[in-house]
Amino acid sequence: MAKQSLSFALEARAAAQLDDYVVDLAWSPDGKQLALAGGEGKVALAEVGEKLSIATLGEHMLGTLALAWQPHARRFATAGQDGSVALWDAAAARQLKRWKPGVGATQALAWSPIGDALATASGKSVTLWSADGDRIHAFAPAASTAVGLAFDRPGTDLGVALNGELAVHRIEKARYETRRYKWPAACLTVNFSGNGRFLASGMADGTLHFWNRSSGKDSQMRGYECKVQLVGWSDNSKYLASCTGNDLVLWDFSGKGPEGQKPLVLSGHTDRVDAFAWQSGGEHLLSGGRDWRLVLWRPGRAREPIDVQMTDGEISAMRWSPDGKRVAVGEKQGRVSLFEVVVR
Amino acid sequence: MSVTPSRVPVTVLTGFLGSGKTTLLNRILSEKHGKRIAVIENEFGEVGVDSELVIGAEEELFETNNGCICCTVRGDLIRILGQLMKRRDRFDYILIETTGMADPGPVAQTFFLDDELKNTFQLDAIVTMVDAKHFEQHVDELNEPAEQVAFADLVLLNKTDLVDEAALARIESRIRGINGTARILRTKNADAPIDRVLNVGAFDLNRALAVDEAFLEPEYPFEWGGVYQLGEGDYLLKTAGEHDHHAHEHEHEHHHDHEHEEGHSHEDLEIVLLPLTDATPTELQSAIEAAVRAFAEPATVVNCHGDIAGPGHYAIDISHPGADFTLGIAKAGAYALFCEHHPGEFGLTLQGQRPKAERRFASHHHEDDISSIGISDPRPLDPTKLNQWLDYLLKTRGQDIFRMKGVLNVKGEDRRQVFHGVHMMFDAQAERPWGTSPRINQLVFIGRGLDRAELEAGFESAVAK
Numbered sequence: 085m086a087k088q089s090l091s092f093a094l095e096a097r098a099a100a101q102l103d104d105y106v107v108d109l110a111w112s113p114d115g116k117q118l119a120l121a122g123g124e125g126k127v128a129l130a131e132v133g134e135k136l137s138i139a140t141l142g143e144h145m146l147g148t149l150a151l152a153w154q155p156h157a158r159r160f161a162t163a164g165q166d167g168s169v170a171l172w173d174a175a176a177a178r179q180l181k182r183w184k185p186g187v188g189a190t191q192a193l194a195w196s197p198i199g200d201a202l203a204t205a206s207g208k209s210v211t212l213w214s215a216d217g218d219r220i221h222a223f224a225p226a227a228s229t230a231v232g233l234a235f236d237r238p239g240t241d242l243g244v245a246l247n248g249e250l251a252v253h254r255i256e257k258a259r260y261e262t263r264r265y266k267w268p269a270a271c272l273t274v275n276f277s278g279n280g281r282f283l284a285s286g287m288a289d290g291t292l293h294f295w296n297r298s299s300g301k302d303s304q305m306r307g308y309e310c311k312v313q314l315v316g317w318s319d320n321s322k323y324l325a326s327c328t329g330n331d332l333v334l335w336d337f338s339g340k341g342p343e344g345q346k347p348l349v350l351s352g353h354t355d356r357v358d359a360f361a362w363q364s365g366g367e368h369l370l371s372g373g374r375d376w377r378l379v380l381w382r383p384g385r386a387r388e389p390i391d392v393q394m395t396d397g398e399i400s401a402m403r404w405s406p407d408g409k410r411v412a413v414g415e416k417q418g419r420v421s422l423f424e425v426v427v428r
Numbered sequence: 429m430s431v432t433p434s435r436v437p438v439t440v441l442t443g444f445l446g447s448g449k450t451t452l453l454n455r456i457l458s459e460k461h462g463k464r465i466a467v468i469e470n471e472f473g474e475v476g477v478d479s480e481l482v483i484g485a486e487e488e489l490f491e492t493n494n495g496c497i498c499c500t501v502r503g504d505l506i507r508i509l510g511q512l513m514k515r516r517d518r519f520d521y522i523l524i525e526t527t528g529m530a531d532p533g534p535v536a537q538t539f540f541l542d543d544e545l546k547n548t549f550q551l552d553a554i555v556t557m558v559d560a561k562h563f564e565q566h567v568d569e570l571n572e573p574a575e576q577v578a579f580a581d582l583v584l585l586n587k588t589d590l591v592d593e594a595a596l597a598r599i600e601s602r603i604r605g606i607n608g609t610a611r612i613l614r615t616k617n618a619d620a621p622i623d624r625v626l627n628v629g630a631f632d633l634n635r636a637l638a639v640d641e642a643f644l645e646p647e648y649p650f651e652w653g654g655v656y657q658l659g660e661g662d663y664l665l666k667t668a669g670e671h672d673h674h675a676h677e678h679e680h681e682h683h684h685d686h687e688h689e690e691g692h693s694h695e696d697l698e699i700v701l702l703p704l705t706d707a708t709p710t711e712l713q714s715a716i717e718a719a720v721r722a723f724a725e726p727a728t729v730v731n732c733h734g735d736i737a738g739p740g741h742y743a744i745d746i747s748h749p750g751a752d753f754t755l756g757i758a759k760a761g762a763y764a765l766f767c768e769h770h771p772g773e774f775g776l777t778l779q780g781q782r783p784k785a786e787r788r789f790a791s792h793h794h795e796d797d798i799s800s801i802g803i804s805d806p807r808p809l810d811p812t813k814l815n816q817w818l819d820y821l822l823k824t825r826g827q828d829i830f831r832m833k834g835v836l837n838v839k840g841e842d843r844r845q846v847f848h849g850v851h852m853m854f855d856a857q858a859e860r861p862w863g864t865s866p867r868i869n870q871l872v873f874i875g876r877g878l879d880r881a882e883l884e885a886g887f888e889s890a891v892a893k
Contacts, residue, residue: 189504270490288490311543
């Protein structure tokens with residue numbers, strides 16, 4: 085008897101309109117709400133049920149740049165070109181606090197994994213705040229603007245993407261020692277692998293760089309046709325995904341690692357890929373782009389898409405729900421839609 | 429599936445502190461022109477009234493490649509322009525104001541290097557404001573003013589009401605020396621017509637290369653030539669200002685008393701007077717060669733109040749304002765006068781006479797280490813050798829070459845090949861056919877410490893054999 089293999093597919097569930105370009109979305113930990121950030125500055129909250137209903141909570145003048153939901157809480161934070169950081173109460177649908185951490189636009193936000201600290205990057209200053217927005221620690225100003233922030237999975241380290249280096253601050257026990265991973269080009273992203281072994285960065289010089297955290301040894305991956313802005317580790321730390329033009333480029337970190345190996349190139353789009361997301365707790369990868377296509381992949385099993393859905397416009401952002409069963413997709417024209425992964 | 433709308437023109441406004449950038453911005457924003465303009469300022473502004481948007485920016489420099497300055501871009505501009513792309517309201521123009529000390533290079537390079545921006549925005553022109561009152565002082569003391577002029581497509585020579593005509597002529601000549609291709613517009617209170625500042629199309633390869641013809645000529649030892657119809661008799665050649673005998677003598681004594689002090693400079697202006705058959709532009713043109721030869725001969729030194737006895741090469745002492753010389757004409761007829769510097773710089777006039785025809789020649793001041801070099805040559809170029817030369821040039825001298833532009837006559841090509849670049853960044857394309865117009869290469873390099881012989885040898889290596 086032939087073995088029946090499971091087949092996954094995407095099914096559209098609900099959709100609604102945000103009156104703004106969808107820059108990013110963030111799920112609440114319980115998967116019942118979605119926070120939305122708009123390119124013209126809108127901050128909105130969507131209730132996720134049979135339908136999606138969106139309510140605008142406020143704005144960041146000249147554009148929202150970052151959005152992050154507080155782990156284990158009913159709060160999220162936003163930051164914008166206006167320089168401010170805002171804390172929002174998702175239960176009461178209102179702003180709790182708003183402040184300016186420094187001079188310049190606030191480009192990046194990151195919550196510690198247990199949700200007790202919020203890191204912000206405003207211009208050259210990186211600051212650590214309590215969950216209520218009280219200052220815990222201000223790091224010495226960097227030599228350049230900080231454009232990316234990320235905590236590692238245990239929450240002991242905070243990585244900062246800078247021009248010419250990734251700075252990794254030890255947060256644990258408030259020692260704030262800094263280790264620097266240098267490379268002579270602008271780092272655009274900072275990505276810790278979930279297993280803690282690697283640190284990666286998409287660079288402005290059209291390369292992807294990674295460092296072995298224990299040995300400090302670094303490797304560079306070339307062949308990108310443009311700057312590398314989208315980078316993400318699979319949940320199991322096996323793949324490091326990135327984009328070049330219409331394709332997804334995946335580096336396999338299992339076994340001996342990606343050095344000297346050719347990457348896995350996933351071609352399923354007919355125009356530029358502008359967003360992708362790894363499934364929370366799973367092995368699926370979803371990508372979307374200017375071709376209006378939402379493509380579902382399972383890289384370990386197949387190089388071909390396992391499902392393709394058309395949306396109503398160019399896709400700008402997507403996020404998996406915490407349980408890894410649904411995905412929220414944002415479009416440039418403001419449409420927000422929900423899909424569910426189903427087994428056929 | 430995606431539609432490519434026309435790209436939004438971006439004007440970069442540079443200029444030293446106090447040169448009048450803010451005044452110009454305010455004029456542009458307050459005038460009724462029916463255009464939607466987004467302004468990116470170097471300070472934090474607020475949303476402007478009506479149709480304008482004012483955004484504050486802080487210079488964020490990012491390297492895109494291995495620490496190379498030619499690959500440095502402005503991260504703040506990438507982010508802010510990226511945000512503008514997300515808005516549903518479209519802007520007709522974007523104006524970027526840089527700080528007085530900012531290097532315009534990274535701003536311009538951002539539009540060549542960032543693949544998203546270059547699809548949406550078109551660098552229109554780099555406009556540099558120059559404060560007529562302080563430019564000469566600043567350019568001697570600092571690097572930035574000359575660099576800003578070197579990058580410019582348009583120089584607004586502002587505050588012209590605060591200095592005299594001689595100073596303006598001197599400054600313009602200095603600007604020409606640094607940048608042989610920028611247009612210069614004189615303004616008083618930054619009162620430049622908006623359509624001369626916005627949508628200039630300086631980086632548009634489809635528009636003709638606007639290079640001062642004189643600039644592409646070989647170097648002459650003179651900047652000006654004029655032709656006069658003179659009768660027999662004496663004429664007074666005089667610089668502007670009043671000659672003060674007391675001051676003259678006093679200074680003289682003063683000089684003796686303090687020998688170690690630097691004396692006032694003894695400034696000579698070299699001139700050549702030549703007889704012509706006719707007082708016409710054609711005759712003036714045909715006298716150029718004779719004038720070049722005459723300038724190569726030793727000059728007769730003429731002190732203040734001295735005599736210029738007919739045709740010849742003279743070095744007249746114009747150290748004092750109101751210096752005068754007597755020009756004796758023995759035989760009535762047409763005469764050409766060639767001057768080492770433009771006579772406007774000193775207010776030099778031949779009293780009672782106006783030139784029947786006059787011409788400026790390329791200014792080749794080399795007092796600044798930043799200068800322009802032009803090459804004009806009709807011979808067709810070999811495309812492979814041309815690429816080899818330009819590749820090599822940009823690799824070895826890209827950091828020193830601020831701007832580069834040209835029209836090329838490439839062998840086997842029916843169309844003009846046009847190009848322009850900022851440092852190592854480079855755009856080139858085929859333009860309209862040559863048709864019946866004469867084929868000629870015109871190249872201009874603006875940069876620091878440029879070597880004409882090196883550039884000419886490089887060009888020579890690219891000529892098709």
